[in-house]
């Protein structure tokens with residue numbers, strides 16, 4: 001796919017053509033039998049706004065409808081392309097004037113409209129989804145997820161009701177609640193469903209309290225108008241980045257003798273929810289991973305019983321981490337087995353250190369975390385057992401695990417079930433097939449590159465294919481924390497299988513020298529190096545890796561003299577903005593950049609001396 005960055009798309013296949021997306025929202029149409037490219041379309045997203053793309057420059061795929069292919073872009077556009085040629089037919093800007101919105105999700109179709117949400121709650125935006133006429137791109141409606149400035153009047157009764165659950169001048173930071181993934185449609189009920197992200201800022205104690213509706217919620221809207229039909233808040237007054245944007249799966253289940261139309265979600269917060277999708281009634285909820293510390297359970301209406309002391313101004317370690325017990329990765333439901341299959345993460349932990357001095361800053365992230373927190377919990381976190389990843393088969397009626405398979409790496413990809421087979425790729429590049437009824441591993445294949453996307457299956461001329469995009473990326477890959485197990489950065493590709501497939505896979509490793517060779521000497525005190533470490537961890541590690549050990553992006557320990565000599569130009573004056581390295585001029589000064597440099601050089605020297613990268 002011509003990129004070493006994350007691939008998260010679910011390919012769609014129609015009439016022997018496979019449509020998918022790669023990094024920076026490039027759309028590819030291929031012969032589904034051979035992989036030959038028919039056309040590509042690059043929407044040419046400007047690289048210099050990468051500071052506002054928290055979680056890699058990923059895209060989760062296209063929508064297809066009546067001869068058109070729809071893609072949404074990181075910079076907020078929704079584009080319709082001709083299905084046969086890839087020629088652009090119309091393009092609309094779906095985001096509001098210069099705010100740090102981004103889009104990574106696939107558009108969805110409902111009632112002849114194309115519907116799209118957006119992300120940005122970590123930076124400070126007001127979440128919404130919008131609908132456009134699929135043929136012309138004409139705007140149809142917009143449905144906000146959080147209330148705006150009360151002095152301007154509320155758009156709906158739902159917004160007026162929500163405003164009562166916020167404190168202070170909440171609208172100044174946008175409020176968050178971004179619907180960044182997982183819109184689905186039930187044509188029979190004519191309802192659209194989606195989840196919403198965290199409030200801005202993350203921490204309730206600095207927001208001023210309240211449930212902050214409709215953040216961290218599952219929301220149903222009438223497809224014709226966008227009016228909210230019902231909502232269910234999974235994490236009231238969210239304090240830990242428990243976005244409710246995980247995939248929503250519709251199913252018909254028999255629960256205690258009653259046929260129910262349900263919608264299901266394995267939430268970041270560690271609970272698996274089953275709701276009546278007509279009314280939003282809470283039917284059941286149960287923890288699908290062990291070790292949850294933020295809540296002790298759910299009450300009869302599904303409201304969590306929050307554990308004491310987990311949402312104060314004091315720093316605290318909480319599980320699950322903001323990465324979640326499950327995140328955006330597609331899960332699968334089999335009507336044959338009655339089971340849901342999903343990638344679960346057990347025992348993820350994170351230090352939450354709210355910054356009492358936090359103030360909304362349009363040039364910065366606005367999660368409200370103390371960027372220079374240097375307390376004892378950092379060290380304690382290092383000593384906790386590493387989290388583990390597993391493929392979980394969950395019985396949504398019984399509310400318990402049917403079986404699970406723990407794999408050697410933390411990050412598991414999206415899941416496909418076909419017949420009695422479950423397919424899943426993972427961070428170590430392996431794509432494996434399991435028996436759906438009991439989890440017995442039946443087959444596996446090493447694609448050579450970490451997988452996070454879900455496999456898909458399709459038929460062409462009577463032959464069944466399994467296809468998956470292999471491309472290691474996303475926030476965990478970029479942050480690259482130790483203890484995540486084997487991961488495989490590399491050039492992304494799409495790999496396709498048939499029962500008698502005989503193609504050979506060429507190795508495409510990222511070339512990296514064995515040891516760094518620091519080009520200049522460090523002349524900084526221990527104190528400055530430590531300050532550099534704290535600054536690096538907050539500003540640089542989300543892309544270049546924790547402890548200065550990188551995943552798919554450049555590992556700064558290996559930087560040459562040209563980079564080290566020009567570091568102020570690169571970091572403060574944006575001389576590499578075109579390749580995705582934004583300017584930090586509004587966030588760092590020259591002295592701080594030199595402190596960061598001294599930390600990187602000290603890490604390079606440690607690694608060059610053969611000291612293993614930490615750990």
Ligand code: CA
Nearest residue numbers: 197198241243
């Ligand atoms: Ca979030």
